[in-house]
């Protein structure tokens with residue numbers, strides 16, 4: 001399996017500086033799956049080509065259990081992995097050309113951020129979806145794409161999955177390497193390692209500046225994340241945000257919202273009111289759905305009456321922050337046992353959420369796209385079905401009273417809607433009616449005679465079934 005990259009930039013041998021690999025030497029790098037070799041078949045002023053050759057050892061794969069096989073013991077040894085571009089190639093690119101991929105060069109920093117004529121050739125890639133899919137992936141990124149199909153002998157009826165792929169364009173080297181790094185495992189649609197939530201961060205980091213605009217972004221995210229639904233949803237939600245915000249930007253925005261609300265210390269009043277409602281319900285086992293960075297969790301943890309506390313959020317980064325803020329790694333064992341953080345979405349039925357006394361959903365529903373609201377309703381009120389549900393959301397009428405909020409703007413850029421009191425009450429009563437709950441409302445924060453309080457809160461109580 002071999003990747004070559006060539007340039008006609010003058011002097012072409014600058015490619016060696018960009019890659020931090022000397023054109024006159026052959027270098028080898030040990031990998032978990034075998035070995036990666038870097039050499040230059042050609043290095044002149046006019047034309048320079050670097051080759052990354054992967055020597056994949058199928059036996060090492062099995063020994064290191066780097067390969068997972070769904071197809072039985074023999075397939076572990078006899079498979080196409082050694083011969084085709086796959087996620088091994090990505091691993092090797094990151095390992096051997098990591099600095100160049102990040103766009104850095106010690107000797108040629110300017111060249112690293114300049115577009116130069118580049119051509120890459122991967123022999124061979126396995127691609128589900130064939131030539132059309134290869135084109136749909138690379139052409140929107142501005143590459144001229146050439147595809148050679150390798151027919152399978154004796155199986156002429158079937159379209160081949162194997163191709164030699166050539167890409168050409170004026171690109172920064174880091175860009176080209178990043179595109180290959182992300183998209184090659186996507187072609188093949190299998191990854192040799194288990195994907196966890198940190199893969200979402202990796203995908204978003206490497207996809208920065210191109211993935212959110214890519215017409216195939218959903219297919220890319222699905223395949224990259226091995227079709228793991230909660231991860232794919234997380235990635236797509238974050239890719240399709242208006243400005244594809246980075247997590248830092250999101251945190252900044254939360255800070256913005258806090259600043260806006262600080263004169264009332266509304267956040268603290270809200271948490272105190274939610275906590276009081278949970279205590280009053282007599283609940284011992286609590287869900288905090290959309291727990292964010294864990295402010296409510298921290299209050300719950302300090303009250304021993306809450307015996308089991310589960311915080312769930314769709315953002316893995318928020319859960320990491322929550323885990324740090326709550327010092328989960330240093331809690332005394334008895335306290336530690338009372339709390340768990342789980343990654344998930346409030347719009348899906350989730351067996352982990354059944355059997356609780358109460359759920360808090362604090363400043364979350366306004367982050368859901370209106371069409372997904374009914375999925376949230378069913379997942380929470382029909383499936384998880386705790387005895388009490390406490391929901392808070394902004395009161396849109398109050399926005400007129402924020403001195404620093406321009407008219408017509410939401411309090412937070414990620415809000416999909418903000419409801420008036422009448423709208424929230426109508427929705428809540430309808431939900432209560434449909435799922436067999438009663439509901440009452442409490443204003444939170446300084447109440448204005450005309451527009452009400454800044455936050456609205458509803459407590460839903462499940463009707464007990466008699467007889």
Ligand code: SAH
Nearest residue numbers: 290291292313314315345346362363364367
């Ligand atoms: N409840 C917290 C955080 C509110 S911010 C608090 O009051 O401080 C909204 C939170 O909802 C964010 O952490 C966001 O990641 C989360 N969220 C948005 N959509 C979600 C979904 N579909 N499922 C679970 N959490 C979601």
